[in-house]
Amino acid sequence: MPGILYLVPTPIGNLGDISARAAETLSAVDFIAAEDTRVSVKLLNHLDIKKPLVSYHEHNQAQSGPKILARLQAGESCALVTDAGSPAISDPGEGLVRLCAEQGVPVCAIPGPCAAITALSVSGLSTARFAFEGFLPPQKKERRQRLERLAAEERTMIFYEAPHHLRETLEDLQTAFGPERRISLCRELTKLHEEILRTTLQGAVAHYAEAEPRGEYVLIVAGGEQRAEAVTPEAALALAKGLVAEGLSKKDAARQIAAETGVSKNALYNMLISCS
Numbered sequence: 637m638p639g640i641l642y643l644v645p646t647p648i649g650n651l652g653d654i655s656a657r658a659a660e661t662l663s664a665v666d667f668i669a670a671e672d673t674r675v676s677v678k679l680l681n682h683l684d685i686k687k688p689l690v691s692y693h694e695h696n697q698a699q700s701g702p703k704i705l706a707r708l709q710a711g712e713s714c715a716l717v718t719d720a721g722s723p724a725i726s727d728p729g730e731g732l733v734r735l736c737a738e739q740g741v742p743v744c745a746i747p748g749p750c751a752a753i754t755a756l757s758v759s760g761l762s763t764a765r766f767a768f769e770g771f772l773p774p775q776k777k778e779r780r781q782r783l784e785r786l787a788a789e790e791r792t793m794i795f796y797e798a799p800h801h802l803r804e805t806l807e808d809l810q811t812a813f814g815p816e817r818r819i820s821l822c823r824e825l826t827k828l829h830e831e832i833l834r835t836t837l838q839g840a841v842a843h844y845a846e847a848e849p850r851g852e853y854v855l856i857v858a859g860g861e862q863r864a865e866a867v868t869p870e871a872a873l874a875l876a877k878g879l880v881a882e883g884l885s886k887k888d889a890a891r892q893i894a895a896e897t898g899v900s901k902n903a904l905y906n907m908l909i910s911c912s
């Protein structure tokens with residue numbers, strides 16, 4: 637019988653947010669796989685738990701993943717933790733879960749702290765439908781292209797951002813979505829200096845022209861208004877051509893623009909083919 641891989645969320649600031657079940661699981665497993673063992677040891681010391689630790693992070697997952705899998709297959713149980721929050725959410729874990737799922741090793745996700753959901757809940761923006769976007773690409777061109785593709789997004793969007801990229805990202809968000817779009821900047825959640833700034837993109841840019849960005853941020857951006865007017869097939873074709881020029885295949889461009897405009901995917905694809 638294989639053991640179980642437990643995904644154990646850890647606090648995103650306030651140590652009191654570790655759940656009783658998370659702590660019990662960390663005490664009960666045979667070993668813990670940690671993104672950074674030095675960070676996790678501090679939490680384990682706080683909980684008075686002593687366990688063998690192995691390292692599992694972005695740069696060693698190709699070697700470490702199969703070793704953890706082999707131990708699970710031999711019957712040991714493992715808890716996966718990251719530096720903060722839920723494993724596999726903009727953090728290592730996705731690959732290990734996939735590996736276990738493929739090999740029939742049970743995976744058990746324990747609910748708990750996640751910066752994205754904590755920020756969404758407190759944002760004051762619509763929580764009915766949302767899109768998790770994680771970190772935007774650090775390179776300017778890629779970041780702008782990603783945002784251009786989100787121009788028609790109607791769902792609330794969630795972004796993670798580091799303080800040293802914040803000003804540039806706010807400028808790019810304003811360019812993509814316009815100055816009046818609502819944003820909630822959720823900073824240092826659950827920590828001493830927790831702060832929620834609910835404003836517009838223009839307001840956020842102005843605020844951070846004065847204030848120094850500090851700490852960790854989740855940006856919650858309101859979705860766009862629902863399209864009032866139907867997009868003509870010609871206008872949709874122009875949008876699809878733009879995506880093809882950026883390197884998307886005709887099929888993907890047709891699929892994306894069809895989803896955004898409501899124009900038939902097959903009609904768009906046929907128009908793209910006949911243009912070339």
Ligand code: SAM
Nearest residue numbers: 648721722725727750751796797824825852853
């Ligand atoms: N897996 C984690 C989770 O479930 O929240 C996210 C890990 S990701 C590498 C780290 C990013 O999450 C930070 O750059 C920041 O955008 C966001 N974050 C983490 N803790 C935060 C906090 N206390 N307040 C605001 N944002 C936070």
